[in-house]
Every structure is written in structure tokens, then in C-alpha cells.
Amino acid sequence: MSAAPPALPATGDDAATRGTPTTLAHGLARRDNNFNLIRLIAAWLVIYGHSYAITADPGRDLILRYVQIKFAGGVAVDVFFFVSGVLIAASLARHSLREYLVARVLRIYPALLVCVALTVFVLGPLATVDAGYWRDPQTWRYLWVNATLWSTEHMLPGVFAGLPNQGVNGSLWSLPIEVRLYLVLALVSLVGLFRPERFNACFVVAMAVGFLVLGTGTLKPADSNSAWCTAYFLTGAFCWHNRERIPLSWPLLFAVLCVAAATFGGPRYHVGYFLAVCYGVLMLAFVPRLPVIRHTDLSYGLYLYGWPTQQLVQLAWPTAGWGGNTAVATVLALLLAWASWTWIEAPALRLKHRLVGARPAARAAMP
Numbered sequence: 001m002s003a004a005p006p007a008l009p010a011t012g013d014d015a016a017t018r019g020t021p022t023t024l025a026h027g028l029a030r031r032d033n034n035f036n037l038i039r040l041i042a043a044w045l046v047i048y049g050h051s052y053a054i055t056a057d058p059g060r061d062l063i064l065r066y067v068q069i070k071f072a073g074g075v076a077v078d079v080f081f082f083v084s085g086v087l088i089a090a091s092l093a094r095h096s097l098r099e100y101l102v103a104r105v106l107r108i109y110p111a112l113l114v115c116v117a118l119t120v121f122v123l124g125p126l127a128t129v130d131a132g133y134w135r136d137p138q139t140w141r142y143l144w145v146n147a148t149l150w151s152t153e154h155m156l157p158g159v160f161a162g163l164p165n166q167g168v169n170g171s172l173w174s175l176p177i178e179v180r181l182y183l184v185l186a187l188v189s190l191v192g193l194f195r196p197e198r199f200n201a202c203f204v205v206a207m208a209v210g211f212l213v214l215g216t217g218t219l220k221p222a223d224s225n226s227a228w229c230t231a232y233f234l235t236g237a238f239c240w241h242n243r244e245r246i247p248l249s250w251p252l253l254f255a256v257l258c259v260a261a262a263t264f265g266g267p268r269y270h271v272g273y274f275l276a277v278c279y280g281v282l283m284l285a286f287v288p289r290l291p292v293i294r295h296t297d298l299s300y301g302l303y304l305y306g307w308p309t310q311q312l313v314q315l316a317w318p319t320a321g322w323g324g325n326t327a328v329a330t331v332l333a334l335l336l337a338w339a340s341w342t343w344i345e346a347p348a349l350r351l352k353h354r355l356v357g358a359r360p361a362a363r364a365a366m367p
Contacts, residue, residue, distance in 0.1 A: 024243040027286040028090070031294065034285050035083055039299035042076035043337075046171060047306040047329055049073030051322035054310045056164035059322065068265070069273050077174055078277050080303075081229045083285075084178060085236020092185055092194065093240075099356045104182045106355075107300075108149075110348035111340050112175065115304045116146045119168060120156070123308060127315065130158025142168070149176045160311050171307045177226050181233045196241045203238045207231065214270065235278055246282070253283045300345065301337025309333045 021027035049061050049072030064071040070078070092100045120143045124133060133139055136157040145153045152175070154167040188194050193202055210231055213219065219227060239246055256279045260272035310329040313320060320328065 021248050021286050023248060024239060024246040024282060027248055027282075028086075028240075028243060030286070032288075034287060034290050035087065036293035036297050036299065037291060038079065038281060038284060039083060039297070040293065040302065042079045043299040043302035043306065044330060045076040046073040046303060047310060047333065048322075048326050049076065050170065050307060050310060051326040051329075054163075054165050054307075054314050055318075055320065055322050055325050057322040061322075067273070069269060073171075075277070077229065078232050079281055080174070081178070081181075081232035082236045082278050082281055084181075085233040085238075086240045087236075088182065088185060088233075089237035089240040092189055096356075097186060097189060099352070101182075101186060102355050103349075103352055104179075106348045106352055107345075108175065108179060111300060111304060111345050112149070113147055114340065114344050115169075116143060119308060123168075123312075124156045124159050127160055127312070128156065128158035129161050133157050133159075146172055149179050151176055160315065163311060163314055165311075167307070168311070169304075169307045171303055173225070174229060177229045178233075181230060185237065199241055200238065203234055206234060211271065215267070231274070232278070235274075239278070239282065248283060248286060250283070253279055256280070296341060297345070298334065298337040298341055301340035302333050304340070305333045305336040309336065 021030065027033060045063070049063070051057070052059060052061055052071075061072045063075050067075065088104075091103060095103065120139060124139065130136065133156075138153075138155065138157050142153040142156050145151050146169075152172045154170055154172070156168050159168055160166045185194070188199065188202075193199060210227055214224065214227055214231075256275050260269070260276040263269045263272035306329065309332040310325055313325050313328045313332070317324060317328070
């Protein structure tokens with residue numbers, strides 16, 4: 001997950017930002033983009049996608065049924081990492097390394113720490129059937145590992161025992177990968193490889209090697225997931241670096257979708273799917289007349305609380321099926337996401353300027 005979409009400084013040509021954007025640079029120069037909405041929908045898709053495993057429903061979600069390469073939650077994670085790559089690259093380019101790192105910590109950790117603490121100290125005792133919950137080292141391992149994002153732990157002693165899936169929060173797996181990618185991008189900047197021409201060269205090499213390795217099918221599932229997340233993130237950063245050269249064109253999107261359709265079911269389908277996700281997100285980000293969400297970003301909270309609320313719904317209503325579970329969990333998770341944004345995330349983000357100090361006047365207008 002990433003911070004709220006930054007906007008490019010206004011250009012001298014206001015007309016370039018008022019009409020339909022013709023390049024990614026023009027689109028990013030506008031504040032009325034749809035990145036927050038896209039991430040909110042993606043967070044909901046994670047809930048929808050997980051509903052089948054959580055309820056042990058034998059069906060398949062619509063995205064898995066028709067896209068086949070990934071289920072709804074997997075597609076949503078791809079979208080998250082691509083959008084994150086675009087926005088985080090923009091953030092790093094406009095801020096000092098210290099400002100960048102402080103912003104990343106404040107965006108990820110406060111809400112995460114509260115979520116993990118509530119899980120261990122509130123949900124765990126209420127949902128466990130293990131009388132030794134507090135004495136079990138796994139309880140404290142769950143707290144430490146997930147709070148630091150060193151790795152992820154999915155189980156708490158006796159919690160959700162007897163449910164089809166006993167994981168406490170199966171969505172957390174992607175967060176350590178995202179944090180590491182933040183650090184990788186910072187390191188790239190530190191060694192002077194974040195300049196467009198150098199970054200582009202490194203990107204081409206990394207993607208060529210990555211797709212060759214992924215194409216062999218020899219990676220373990222966890223390693224494959226990490227590799228794909230990295231590919232989407234780096235592609236997002238690549239798009240930001242080349243924003244002046246990337247057109248926003250419906251005919252081009254149609255051509256990309258045709259490539260995906262032509263490769264469907266074949267050995268190169270992962271390439272067609274990859275291109276369709278990345279370019280499709282860029283086009284949807286600047287579709288006019290969609291609801292614009294500027295000052296509230298519930299996607300991270302929805303992602304954090306979606307799985308635990310689904311498990312609680314399954315515990316209370318085991319016959320709900322995927323539809324009932326998705327509907328009730330969505331309402332509950334949105335309420336928790338709103339509380340997280342209002343009382344945790346937004347106040348934490350406001351601490352950034354106190355921690356990094358005032359910026360030079362020339363950069364004061366930058367997000």
C-alpha cells in the first residue's frame with residue numbers, strides 16, 4: 001500500500017491539465033485522478049477473492065473464472081504494486097531521502113501496529129479455544145513478526161480453530177515485500193541509479209531476467225509471488241520515469257487487450273496479462289466522471305481488516321457462503337478502515353512535517 005497520490009506541480013499550460021490527458025505526465029499533473037478509487041476497489045476485490053477460501057465455497061470467483069491466471073485477490077495485489085511503483089517513484093523524486101523514508105514509515109506502520117495489537121489483544125482472546133493462549137510463544141511471535149514486517153505469521157493459538165481456513169490475517173504477506181521494495185528504491189537512489197537513463201537500463205535487465213526465470217515455473221510459490229510483486233512495482237516506477245513518453249490512448253489499450261487475448265491460455269499469457277493490468281490501470285486512473293477520492297484513503301485499512309472480519313463473519317455465520325460473507329465483511333471492514341484512517345493513518349501522516357522539519361521554500365508546494 002502506498003501514500004495518497006501525489007500530483008505534479010502545475011505546468012504553465014493549464015489547458016494541458018483540464019482536457020483529457022494525452023500522456024501519463026499530463027494525467028499525473030491533474031489532481032482529479034482515480035488512483036485512490038482504484039486502490040479501494042482492489043482492496044475490496046481482495047475480500048471478494050478470499051471469500052471462497054474462507055467459506056470453503058467450491059465455486060470460483062469471476063476473475064479467476066474468466067482471467068484464469070489469477071484469482072480476484074491476486075489481480076488486486078498486482079494492481080496495488082503497480083500503482084505503488086508509480087506513486088512511490090514520484091514521492092522519492094520530489095523529496096529528500098529522509099523525507100521519503102519518514103513518509104513510508106508513517107504510511108505503513110501506525111495502522112499496521114494498531115491492527116496487529118487489536119488482533120493479538122482483542123480478537124485473539126475472544127476467538128481462541130486455547131486456554132494457554134497467553135503462555136504460547138506463538139502469540140508473541142505473531143505480534144513481533146507482523147508488527148516489524150520482518151516476515152509474516154498467520155496463526156494464533158486456537159484462534160479460528162475449526163474454520164475452513166484458520167489463518168488470522170492472510171492478507172499481511174504482501175506488506176514485507178512492499179517495505180523491502182521501498183528500501184530497494186531508496187538504495188537505488190542512494191547509489192545514483194534513480195536517474196531516468198540509469199534506472200531504465202537497470203529495469204530492462206531486471207525485467208528480462210525476471211521474466212525468463214518466472215517463465216521456467218521453477219520458483220516456489222512464495223518466491224514467485226515476490227518476483228511478480230517486484231515486477232509490477234518496478235514497472236510502475238519505470239512508467240513514472242517515462243511519463244512524458246507514455247501515451248494514454250484507448251486504441252492502444254484495445255491493442256494491449258488484443259495481445260492478452262491472443263496469448264490467453266498459452267505459454268506467453270503471463271506477459272499479455274501483465275501488460276493489460278499495467279496499461280489498463282493507467283487508463284482507468286484518468287477516466288473522467290468517475291468519483292474522485294482525494295482526502296480519504298480507506299484502501300489500506302480495508303486491506304488490513306478485510307480478512308479478520310471475514311473470519312469473524314464465518315465464525316458467527318458459517319452458512320453465509322461467499323456472497324453473505326463478502327457483503328457483511330465489507331461493511332464491517334469499511335467501518336474499521338474509516339476508523340483507522342480517521343484516528344490513526346491521517347494523524348500519523350500529519351506528523352511528517354514535524355519529524356522532517358520545514359522544507360525549503362522552493363519545494364514548499366510539492367506533496
